[in-house]
Amino acid sequence: MDFPQDILNKFIVRGDYLKWIKNQTVVFVYLDLTNIFHWQDVLGWKFRVEDMIGQLLGFPNVKEIKVYYGKNERYLHNSESFHKRIKKTGAILRTKPMKFITKTIHHGMFFQRRTITLFDDGVKSKIGELIDELQKSGVAVEVPKCNFDVEMAMDMLDDTDKLTAIVLFSGDSDMRAPLERLKVKGKRVAIVGVRGRVAKELYAVKDKYIDFGKFYTGKRVYIKSENPAFGAGPHN
Incomplete structure (x- = not known):
């Protein structure tokens, strides 16, 4: 399988990440978007959802991407606009109303x-x-709350016969049980995360760990620091 040239041109992705994806036959991707938005605090930069999904769909063996993100009915127009952006990428959106605790x-x-x-x-x-x-x-x-643990687990198990490997963008320990079921059925599992945001329970069941910061090739908007030592502008 040839890797998309735009991936090779924009950013040098770790070779072992590309090799792992290349060696899988049919890959399904599951994105816990609320979970991974918190990664931006660790990374120090914001990512574009469209770029992330586009990068994944650039691999011919990635056959389906499911995105899980809530609907904020207090700001319905903005929420629905964001959902449309996700659907436009070709990904499947799973959503439900957010609760406020x-x-x-x-x-x-x-x-x-x-x-x-x-x-x-x-x-x-x-x-x-x-x-x-x-x-x-x-x-x-x-505080808004909208967990998709059950929905993600059910989708993974329902999709079992359609795939040979999954790539999970989440660090939630609750995902361990469905992942173990997939492993029993001979499926391969990659966990995508950032340091300090992936539960040890997921490390125990993964076949491959992928550092999001060393995989994502899309646009990065660096977050301004409130620390005056960094000045007023963006920093690395």
């Missing part, structure tokens, strides 16, 4: 636990006072 305001929303230990008692006291005031004010913090 109300969370209690606490220190962890503002600081990592390790960071808090660096503060002296005076600073910790001030932070505690601020948290108390926010809690008393009645301010509500709502």
Whole structure:
């Protein structure tokens, strides 16, 4: 199989990643989009969904791509516009309405636990006072939630007889059980992720791990840092 020239031209993808995909006969791809959007914080840059899907469809043996992403009914126009962009790529979209979970305001929303230990008692006291005031004010913090663990697992198992290998873009430990079922049936499994965002349970069942940052060849928009040491512009 010849690799698409645009992939070879834009970015030097690790050869073992390309070889693994090349050696599979029929590949299905499953993208947990909410999960992988969080990877951008680790990578320091944003990716384009269209570029990612286009890169994958450039491989002749990638026969189907399923994308899982919720519908935000509070911002329905924007949500539906984004869904149309996904469908236009040729991928199959799985969606359902997002739920919004109300969370209690606490220190962890503002600081990592390790960071808090660096503060002296005076600073910790001030932070505690601020948290108390926010809690008393009645301010509500709502977090969108839309898990697709069940839908992804069912699709994988339903697709078993159509494929020889899967590429899973997710780091969720809940995916271990369906992946183990696929392995029992002789299917090959590649996990795509970034450092610190892939559960150890998935490492235990994968045949191949692919670092997303060393695989993606599309446009990258670097995130501006709030740290003045990096200046006002984008940084690597």
